[in-house]
Amino acid sequence: GAGVSQSPSNKVTEKGKDVELRCDPISGHTALYWYRQSLGQGLEFLIYFQGNSAPDKSGLPSDRFSAERTGGSVSTLTIQRTQQEDSAVYLCASTPSGNYEQYFGPGTRLTVT
Amino acid sequence: AQSVSQHNHHVILSEAASLELGCNYSYGGTVNLFWYVQYPGQHLQLLLKYFSGDPLVKGIKGFEAEFIKSKFSFNLRKPSVQWSDTAEYFCAVNAIGSGTYKYIFGTGTRLKVLA
Numbered sequence: 066g067a068g069v070s071q072s073p074s075n076k077v078t079e080k081g082k083d084v085e086l087r088c089d090p091i092s093g094h095t096a097l098y099w100y101r102q103s104l105g106q107g108l109e110f111l112i113y114f115q116g117n118s119a120p121d122k123s124g125l126p127s128d129r130f131s132a133e134r135t136g137g138s139v140s141t142l143t144i145q146r147t148q149q150e151d152s153a154v155y156l157c158a159s160t161p162s163g164n165y166e167q168y169f170g171p172g173t174r175l176t177v178t
Numbered sequence: 179a180q181s182v183s184q185h186n187h188h189v190i191l192s193e194a195a196s197l198e199l200g201c202n203y204s205y206g207g208t209v210n211l212f213w214y215v216q217y218p219g220q221h222l223q224l225l226l227k228y229f230s231g232d233p234l235v236k237g238i239k240g241f242e243a244e245f246i247k248s249k250f251s252f253n254l255r256k257p258s259v260q261w262s263d264t265a266e267y268f269c270a271v272n273a274i275g276s277g278t279y280k281y282i283f284g285t286g287t288r289l290k291v292l293a
Binding site for chain 1: 184187210212214221222223224227229268270272279280281282283284285286
């Protein structure tokens with residue numbers, strides 16, 4: 066079946082511009098996670114959505130970062146006024162109910178020039 | 179705060195050598211433990227997982243990991259590596275009962291296997 070998809074696969078933007086990154090989780094998966102993967106830094110947790118519960122935003126690095134999940138499915142991560150340090154691969158993962166295994170998407174490589 | 183440490187950042191081995199990658203975590207309660215692998219040009223995929231029961235778990239491609247609760251460790255092993263095992267390996271912890279379902283990942287270990 067279809068896996069987690071993310072778009073765009075690559076995004077180059079100028080410093081100060083806003084960007085939106087999209088994640089389509091596997092159909093029926095109740096939990097959705099966003100991570101940031103920087104070289105040598107591993108995966109940094111950003112935000113987590115579980116069903117209709119309030120999201121866990123504890124990993125968002127600044128108020129320039131926000132995310133929403135509409136209809137319990139598609140999620141959008143928005144970065145406002147991008148900075149060069151925001152350059153990274155942004156990964157999305159989803160998890161079915163009652164299962165702790167995460168299914169990852171291919172990621173969006175963001176480059177801020 | 180919970181954390182995960184992977185002490186080996188880069189490992190280079192020859193084919194047929196044995197592999198052990200270290201993973202230690204800090205959390206005093208019950209945990210779910212995972213190893214994920216990212217092959218070159220591919221996305222992260224699950225290698226193996228531990229929830230409960232036998233602390234020695236077996237995963238795909240001949241990998242295994244042992245949960246040692248007293249050492250807060252979940253080391254990954256493979257008796258004989260192949261060139262195709264060249265990848266980046268991530269250990270992850272999900273702390274049960276911590277009030278959140280978030281996962282904490284280690285910084286990863288890049289494994290290069292020489293043919």
